[in-house]
Amino acid sequence: MDLHNPSPQPDLARNRLPTLFEVLSRRTLAPVDLFAFYIYMRDQQRSVDYLDFWLDVAQHMSLCRHYVRELRRSVMIGTPDGDKSASKRSSAYLEGMGDLIHPAGGPSTLMTEKEKNQDAQMSAFLREEGSNGNGMGHSPSASFGSHASNNHRSTSNDQPRPSFMNSAHEQASDSNSPAHTVARADIRASAEKILYTYLLPGAEREIILPHAITHEITLSIEERGRDDPEVFDAAKDYVFQAMERDAFPGFLRMKALGNLVPTSMIMRVILGLIAMFAGFWVAFVFIFLDYPRHTRVWLLLPFTLGVYALCSHQYRLDPILALAGFSEYTFMSFTKIREPYVRKLLNKRALMVLAVTILIDTALVVLFVFVPGKRL
Template sequence: MIEKYQQEFPYSHYLSNLSSLNLTNNIQSGRLPTLGEILCNKTKAPINLHLFYLYMKIVENNVDYLDFWFDLVNHLNLCKHYVKALRESVVRQSLIVSGTPLTSNNPFSGSDDNRDSFPMSEKSIRKSLSLSMLLELIIKDHILEDDDSNRLSEFLRGDVNLKNVSPKLKQMIETYDYDDVQQLSNAVYGEPYLPTYDKRVSLLSPLVDEYDPDLRPPMPRHSLTPSLVEKLIRETNASSDFISRNTVRELSHNLLLKYFVDDSEKSLDLPPKLRQDVVHAIQVEGRDDPDVFNIVKKYVFSHMEIDHLPNFLNFIAIKNVTTTTNSRIIVGFFFLFVSFWLAFTLIFLNEKKRYRCVVLATFFAGFYGLVSSIYKIDPFLALCRRTESFTPHHLFIRVDDSFVRTLLLKRSAWVLFLVLLLTAVMSVLLCLVPGKRL
């Protein structure tokens, strides 16, 4: 199962922490698990994630929801890794500026040493220090946080409003933007850019004819975007070997093509409104943050929790007979027929009553097969901590979960009591009947 996703998505090894996607994160003993605990892979056999996936694939024949869930987790972890790599690059640059020695595993890190061997101008040094201070303020303002999915999506959308950050960070970003405007003005006009309220140009001036609207200075910045952080990191000569934003966008687009468009590879039974919202957010708005799939994620989670989880627990957690029900019925009726045949044969042969006790074994085998098929509980398998497997390559599954093991033992005790009771009643009845030779 895991190998499948590693082949389809090369970044699937970031599939580690699923807690932020689920409603329950800490498993509690003494009860059956919730769907969140199973998806977190915090449960043991036979109610773990691996068997739940096989159940959805083999028994329910509806594994698309779980495939979407795993792909969604892969997308979230890729977004987290992207933001985490940005933060680590910022921290690495801050350590370099502060003079802390760093060891790099990058085979191309030698180029940094050659680059540093060239003397830097005083202006470049001031700019590097200024950018490093700006990046450090971004870290201190907790903008590059990958633990909170809401802040993560807000940053990826570029919705971090400068009004909500610290005044010093806002001032430095505005200063950085102003310096960019000055450089653009120098490159185009050969002179520093002056705002319109400082330098007025007459409408009759020949400069108006030379005005190119495409060379206008950029509009004032109102939010902090990932592209700005990437630009700052690259301008500080920090390592930029993190995952690119295009990789995140590509993965979001793959999810769109795989699950939400017409004739997609996987089929999700979603309301048309949810499907249209996701398509519009990715194709029209160009979004790739995890919140794009937030409503669909909740819908899929609720669907699996209501429609599939109870069937799974009923199928494998409170029963240990899954595939041999019909054969147990056949064997049970066969031994009951043998029991009655032996009993009546011994009765009409007027054999001694102690010889008739042989029907104890046949009655036990017959009632064992019938009662275990009705309750779908095999006491012998429960004692051996095994349950029947529904997969084609295994006969039994080991029961490692303590609550499931206790539950199966309790139900097995009731089944065994019924088997012994029926065996005793029928055996005593047929053994004590007076014999008469025909």
């Protein structure tokens, strides 16, 4: 699928693993969707603050686009009374931007020239509007209030934030303005919330970024009064590259090549070792007490359980669960595998794991059933 396709619909014909761009753009299905990636960042990477920052910046972009679309719509209906020259200049800006319907699901390096130009024009319009006094000024009390309301870290016991599953329109509809419109104050509050929640030194959910990036953002928001989306471009691109390099490969290994979470794998290795110990102990008892071969066939039970559990741990994959079409989100919490390519990949790996399990299990049973017995 073309990465620049603005459609948010999943690509069911994709014959490859998805990219981080597609996951963040909500173009994938379980178990490699945005919800699964959020849980992985929270529970395995312990760095969900980076993804939350990305999602809040994407929501800020959505607010800006929603605000500009509303202005553009009002300009097309009729220019309001006021400064005629300013209105004409604003009308020219707004009419030249287009519809601004592309998603904010990737870094600036993956955007088309048209999308870059539209976002640059939107940011320029918001900067000019703010400098003309149409925007809200700096409001530390409101900002710190927003910061305090978000003054906590996500833990494995927290429910995932609901906003990242919403569309851009639904995110914009969270505004306090009448009739779900976006006011200029909402954009200012959103920018300040991001600054005070993630970027200032000592923030409760502070993310580690190069000092030059955080200093420039702080200066732009606090001293220059900016709140346009371009303020966060450098930080957004840095966080995207960090997640793509450090977290996303592990996410694909866990969700596209396996279907178990670490807690389940630990439980399986414990169960497998206990079952194998029991199997070997009973096998030697049968041999040294000279039990008949038809009795020794019962060794099939502990050996099968032990080998199956250990192979599941080794490959991070429960083959029966995979063939049934399920993957584990959290411990003992399952979801249907809906991504076609991942389902096909997991089915192939499940058959391979079953073949290995049957081969090892058969070898052990045959060895201990047909070895001559000798009563001690």
